[in-house]
Amino acid sequence: MRSLLGDYLLQRLQQDIDGTLQLRLFRCLRNAIIDGVLAPKTRLPASRDLAKEIKVSRNTVLSAYEQLQAQGYVDARTGQGTWVTDKLPESFLVKAENSNAPIQEKKSQQSYSLSQRGSYLIGYSAASPYQWGAFVPGAPDVTEFPHHIFSKIQTRLSREPEITRLIYSNAGGCLELRQELAEYLKIARSVQCDADQIIITEGTHQAIDLVSRTLSDIGDEVWIEDPAYWGARNILRINGVNLRSLPVDQEGIIPDLDPKVPPKLIFVTPSHQYPLGSHLSLERRKQLIAIARQHKSWIVEDDYDSEFRFSGQPYPSLQGLEPDSPVIYMGTFSKTIYPALRIGYLVVPKKLFSPLRIVASELYRGGHLIDQKALAEFIREGHYEAHIRRMRLLYSKRHAFLINLIHRHLGEDFLHEYNTAAGLHLILKLPSSSDDVLIASNALDQGIKVRALSQYYTKHYSTRQKGLLLGFACVSEQEILVAFGVLLKCLRDNGIHTLN
């Protein structure tokens, strides 16, 4: 069994790729000490044990320990082991710099005055420094966007901007964009709405923050899928709710039909479960709506990539299933246009529009109105639909290409059974005995960016599956081919049988 420190180091080594392995290990251990993961006076594992656990040579661990000792983070006592010092070098620095500061202030600086929830969130932080290249999950091909058309509209609007586009918006965002979205969502996603139910946000992350802060209190029960998008889980964590993770099968989330503590909010990805890919069945949709109606809960539907379904009928939204459904629908332009645009939207029941709009204005102030208006024109002139159609075709080819490689070189068993011809990533299933975190870390050492499926589950969930998330949308078939070759070697090096 690997220790918690082993898990921590393997995850951090995946994110820190600059320099030699010894240097990276030193930095990860040093951060563990600074962040309090390794508290003062904690004994570090024996170098031989740690080397075995994280599968590096003993010399690498010894060198990292030596460097920690040289910089004053640990003490080594011959024959007794290595211990984290009780006064860290950082606290010496604070003392020297603030020798005239009041004692109270010195104390708080020495203890890294982060809030408990800030520290907690940092402990769970998972955003990758790598957002581009094979096989970054969920990344669209941003090079294919018709930037020339969009920037022409932006330039025209910026030349003589209306005053209303240069001041804060507290109306829920640009009206023209909300009107275009209402029309688009009715047709493309069967969402039942008018423009006066739409609030523009700076993406899904902000939308989740807004909804959870406005509609739930600290300690409230909130349901989320397991596995789930770590981003959603982290926003809910920092807002202090009591997260209850419910398992997922081929029909999507398995709801608790008779909950002891009713949920305030239920977060789901009904059209394409993230990250496994299943689709929430009609029966489960009805069950969720019934639970929400009975307990006066709100279902929050994250419809993050439904535009990209490559075969069969698109699945309609959960929001549109029943009139006046207790559903808050969230969408984003991060996948259809590009993530850095930071524009997303909420479609909310009429009675929630005013409170959510006011809270959004109080918390974030509204801006980027020229971009929002440019986007409205981009949609109205038909460019958005044309771009989606073109990307659907391109991603469908890349998806088929990767599926074919998996069939040929690994076999069908490696394709997760919930994978559908949709989205921007697929799941490469690995044997339950494999260490997907270590494989992902080894792949990253070779420049291949994959994410381990097991890390999308809550910590102790018993049905946690092993696999890799492979994003196929942002790279050409040629790049997929080369990267897949490197990944295959990595799998072989980790004892996984490949076909050729």
Ligand SMILES: Cc1ncc(COP(=O)(O)O)c(C=O)c1O
């Ligand atoms: C499940 C899910 N929802 C939403 C998003 C998009 O978030 P945002 O709109 O904040 O970019 C992502 C991004 O990867 C995601 O994986």
